[in-house]
Every structure is written in structure tokens, then in C-alpha cells.
Amino acid sequence: MSTARSALFLIIASQLVSLVPTTIASPGQLGIAQAQPRWNVSGTLSSLSRRDSAGYNNPNATGGSMLTIVNGTYPAGLGEPLNVILSANSNKDVLVKSADDGGFLNYMLSTFMGEECLGQHLGDDQMANLGDGQGNHTQVEELRWDFGNPYIGTCQETFQGGLHLRYWVQSTTGAYFMATSIEVGASAGHDIVSDGYNLGRDYLVGNLTGTQVESWNVTNQTTYSGTSSHNNYTYRTDVQYVSGLLLNSSDGINHYLTVETSTEPAIDGLVAVLTVDILSRPTSSAFASLSSVSFGATLLVAGIASVLLLV
Ligand SMILES: *[C@@H]1O[C@H](CO)[C@@H](O)[C@H](O)[C@H]1NC(C)=O
Ligand SMILES: *[C@@H]1O[C@H](CO)[C@@H](O)[C@H](O)[C@H]1NC(C)=O
Ligand SMILES: *[C@@H]1O[C@H](CO)[C@@H](O)[C@H](O)[C@H]1NC(C)=O
Ligand SMILES: *[C@@H]1O[C@H](CO)[C@@H](O)[C@H](O)[C@H]1NC(C)=O
Ligand SMILES: *[C@@H]1O[C@H](CO)[C@@H](O)[C@H](O)[C@H]1NC(C)=O
Ligand SMILES: *[C@@H]1O[C@H](CO)[C@@H](O)[C@H](O)[C@H]1NC(C)=O
Ligand SMILES: *[C@@H]1O[C@H](CO)[C@@H](O)[C@H](O)[C@H]1NC(C)=O
Ligand SMILES: *[C@@H]1O[C@H](CO)[C@@H](O)[C@H](O)[C@H]1NC(C)=O
Ligand SMILES: *[C@@H]1O[C@H](CO)[C@@H](O)[C@H](O)[C@H]1NC(C)=O
Numbered sequence: 001m002s003t004a005r006s007a008l009f010l011i012i013a014s015q016l017v018s019l020v021p022t023t024i025a026s027p028g029q030l031g032i033a034q035a036q037p038r039w040n041v042s043g044t045l046s047s048l049s050r051r052d053s054a055g056y057n058n059p060n061a062t063g064g065s066m067l068t069i070v071n072g073t074y075p076a077g078l079g080e081p082l083n084v085i086l087s088a089n090s091n092k093d094v095l096v097k098s099a100d101d102g103g104f105l106n107y108m109l110s111t112f113m114g115e116e117c118l119g120q121h122l123g124d125d126q127m128a129n130l131g132d133g134q135g136n137h138t139q140v141e142e143l144r145w146d147f148g149n150p151y152i153g154t155c156q157e158t159f160q161g162g163l164h165l166r167y168w169v170q171s172t173t174g175a176y177f178m179a180t181s182i183e184v185g186a187s188a189g190h191d192i193v194s195d196g197y198n199l200g201r202d203y204l205v206g207n208l209t210g211t212q213v214e215s216w217n218v219t220n221q222t223t224y225s226g227t228s229s230h231n232n233y234t235y236r237t238d239v240q241y242v243s244g245l246l247l248n249s250s251d252g253i254n255h256y257l258t259v260e261t262s263t264e265p266a267i268d269g270l271v272a273v274l275t276v277d278i279l280s281r282p283t284s285s286a287f288a289s290l291s292s293v294s295f296g297a298t299l300l301v302a303g304i305a306s307v308l309l310l311v
Contacts, residue, residue, distance in 0.1 A: 055087030056175035057131060058245055064131025066246050066271070068166070068179050070254050071124060080192075081246050081267050082128065083201040084165070086176035090276040093139065094235070095174050097140065102233040102278050110230035111207040113165065114146040126179070132172040136220065138165040163203050180204050183196075192255040197267050205272050218270055220244075232282035234282040241270045274302040 019151060059065055059082075067079030086104070088095060099105040105115065126135040145163040165180040179198035182193045193199070202213035209226025220243035227236050248269030250256040259266040 012253050035282075042287045053089075055089035055128055055275070056085050056170060056173050056177075056273070059129060059131035059177075059311075061168070062117070062131035062133075062247070064129040066177075067252055069127040069129070069136055071126075073254050077251055078256070080126065080166075080179045080181065080254050081271075082168075082177040082179050083177040083197055083246065083267070083271050084180050084186045084204060085271055085273045086178070087273050088170075088174040090274070091278045092174075092278045093278060095176070097169070102281060104237075105230075106230050106233055107235055107276065108143055109146075110228035110233070110235055111204060112146050112263050113143040113163070113204070116142055116144060126166055128168045128179075129175055130168055132170050134171055137168060139168055140285040142166050156196075165200070165204070177202075180291065192259050194259060194261055195258050196255075197253070198270075200271075202271050204275075208235075208274065209239060216264060216268065218268070222268060222270075227279065232280070236277045236279050238275045240273045240275075242273050243270055245269075245271045 065079065066082045068082065070079055073079075074242040076212040088096070091102075093102045094104055094107050096103040097105065098107070108114070125138050127138050129136050143165050147162075163180065163182055165178045167176050167178045169176055180197070180203075182196040182200050182203070184191050184193055196217040202215045202218070205211070205224060206213045207233045208228050209222050209224040210227060210228070213224065218241050220241055222239075222241040224239040225237065227234055229235070246269045247269060248265060248267070253259065253266040
């Protein structure tokens, strides 16, 4: 082969490789329930090694922090705990910020967390450094409890307060890091209620798994598992509470004065790690995935044929 031809070959070959994992649907995408989302035939090397790990990196190990960065705290430099992680070992569709195809926003609606009231963003943005080389990064957005009404329910949350979360995506792993809490209403300046960080995390876990989680009864060994649904997507969430990422303390925690109690510090130091699979999908989407399989296969064959013709 001439050098030009081998360069072309390499380019086409790399295109084909990148095609494979994105166009061929996994068994989960075909609506077949799987106990373990461990399908590694066509995964790339990086996604393979990711699956063997925890599905996230501890930001604190690489110059980041599990506390967010909040402007204008007193004293300066307080932050809010990133107390829930959506692991990158989850079904990859759930890791896409989308309301379609079972993506993250649909998953969140399965637990009544919606984008903000009529697109109005109230409250100050926070930043976080996830130790992924991106430095201090502004939150992707804020989600609020929708009171069971995905259309205007988050407006009620904005004024009455309640469960809300801010989230960031760790660029090196694709894991979502969420700062969840229970805030008091708009009139009280969006403070956090007593024990509001642990409660926010545990309400989210409770709603995702259909379990009433008792705060201060969870340990670094606690696990929960359960299902939630929205738009005919059913998700299975496996939860593992993990210690060692945050401290069991009030140190550096924003609103610590209203959050800590006489006996307990502002946070218990546990992070709920969620690993999510999609158990079932709307029937129409299974057809879409099937046709994308054959489309992908056609492209693959056409690509191989054109490479053979060239060399
Ligand atoms: C990948 O496949 C190999 C061989 O089938 C299996 O031994 C291994 O456990 C799989 N890895 C994962 C992460 O599922
Ligand atoms: C924090 O304050 C600084 C200085 O006033 C401003 O430049 C920055 O945009 C603020 N950050 C956020 C996330 O609001
Ligand atoms: C990132 O935030 C930390 C904590 O607030 C601050 O000390 C640091 O100066 C910020 N870095 C940049 C580049 O703004
Ligand atoms: C679901 O979240 C709401 C608050 O948004 C809370 O009142 C309720 O107890 C939670 N359910 C469970 C099972 O945790
Ligand atoms: C709280 O923990 C105790 C001891 O581990 C257990 O017996 C009890 O069932 C737990 N309560 C709830 C509501 O999970
Ligand atoms: C979890 O708790 C157990 C029992 O207290 C302890 O032995 C273990 O070291 C803890 N694990 C981590 C990762 O902190
Ligand atoms: C984060 O790392 C610093 C030093 O690198 C350490 O002092 C601190 O205790 C760590 N924080 C947590 C929550 O592990
Ligand atoms: C956190 O520390 C408090 C005492 O300050 C203790 O009661 C509680 O059991 C600890 N929680 C965890 C999860 O380690
Ligand atoms: C969703 O489920 C409902 C009830 O089972 C069914 O009537 C509807 O056709 C389904 N929609 C799709 C898009 O599959």
C-alpha cells in the first residue's frame, strides 16, 4: 500500500471502529431485561476498563473536591456536598442528558425531579471541580421536585421549597455528580432545612427504589435496589452508600448552622452511588433500535467493501 492509501485505510478503519459501539444496540436497548448490564463484545477499550472500576473517580484525589463552590458564603469558601453519584457503570443511555431514549432527564422524571419552573432559573449557580482537568465548572443545571406534575410542579417547589439538586458531569468518566438537599421556600431565601443534605439524598434514593430510607440509619454498607418508571421506560437502580468521599462533619459545609442538629453534624459523610439499568422501554423505541442495528451493519459492510476496493 502507498502511504496515502494506508493513511486512508487507517482513517476509514478508525471510523468503522467508532461506528460499532454507537450504532449496535445492546440487549438492554432492545427492551430485553438483563440482570447485569455487562455486555462487552463491542465496547471500546476505555468503556471496558471503566466498567471494571467504581464508575467514577474521587475528585479529591486529583485536585478537585466533593464540595461545591458557592459564591459569597460566610465565612468564605463553604460548599455543598456532592452526595449522590450516578455511576458510569450505568446503562450508557441514562448517562446522556436527554429527555429522549431513556436519558438522564427522563430517569430523573421517574423520581419526580424536573427541570426548573417554565424554564425560569432561580437561585445562584454553583461551581464544582470534579478533578477531571476541567477546573471549576458551573453546574449543568438545577432539577426540582415536581410534586408529581411534570408540567408545572417545579414552580411549586421554587416557591414552597423542597427537594432539589444541582449536577455536574465528570468528563473523564461520564459519571454525574449531584448536590441534593431540601431547601426552605423562596421567601426564606432558599436556606437548607435541618439535616437537609442527608434528607435530600435519602428522599432521592427512596423515590428511586420505593423504599423509605431512614436518615442516620444508613452506613457505608447500606444498599438498596428498586425500580422507577417514566414514559414507559422502567429503570432499576442499585444504590450503594459509600464513605470516605466526604467527611462526617460540619466542616466547610454551607448553611451548616441551620443544617446541623444538637447531636449530629451537617452531613453524615456518606455518598449514595447509583448504578442504573433500563429494564424496559416503549415498544416503538425497540423497533427504532432494531433498525439502527441493521443500518449500522449495512454501513459496516459498505465500509469494509470500500476499504477492500481501495487496497
Ligand atoms: C467480558 O467478557 C469476558 C469473556 O466473556 C468475561 O470473562 C468478562 O467477565 C467480561 N467483562 C465484563 C466487564 O463483563
Ligand atoms: C461568582 O462571583 C464572581 C465574582 O463576582 C463572578 O465572576 C462569578 O461569575 C460568580 N460565579 C457564579 C457561579 O455565579
Ligand atoms: C476554584 O475554586 C477554588 C475554591 O473556591 C478557588 O480557590 C480557586 O481559586 C478557583 N480557581 C480558579 C481558577 O478560579
Ligand atoms: C420522595 O420525595 C419526597 C420529597 O420530595 C418525600 O416527601 C418522600 O418521602 C420521598 N419518598 C420516599 C419513599 O423517600
Ligand atoms: C434502622 O436500623 C436498625 C438497625 O440496623 C434496623 O433494625 C431497622 O430496621 C432500621 N430501620 C429502617 C427503617 O430501615
Ligand atoms: C465501612 O465501615 C466498616 C465498619 O465500620 C469499616 O470497617 C470499613 O473500613 C468502612 N469502609 C470504608 C471504605 O470506609
Ligand atoms: C482531600 O484531600 C486532602 C489532601 O489531599 C485531605 O487533607 C482531605 O482530608 C481529603 N478530604 C476528604 C474528604 O477525604
Ligand atoms: C457521624 O458521626 C456521628 C457523631 O458525630 C455519629 O453519630 C454517626 O454515627 C456518624 N455517622 C457515620 C455514617 O459515620
Ligand atoms: C406505554 O404504556 C401504555 C400502557 O401500557 C400503552 O398504552 C402505551 O401505548 C405505551 N406507549 C408506548 C409509546 O409504548
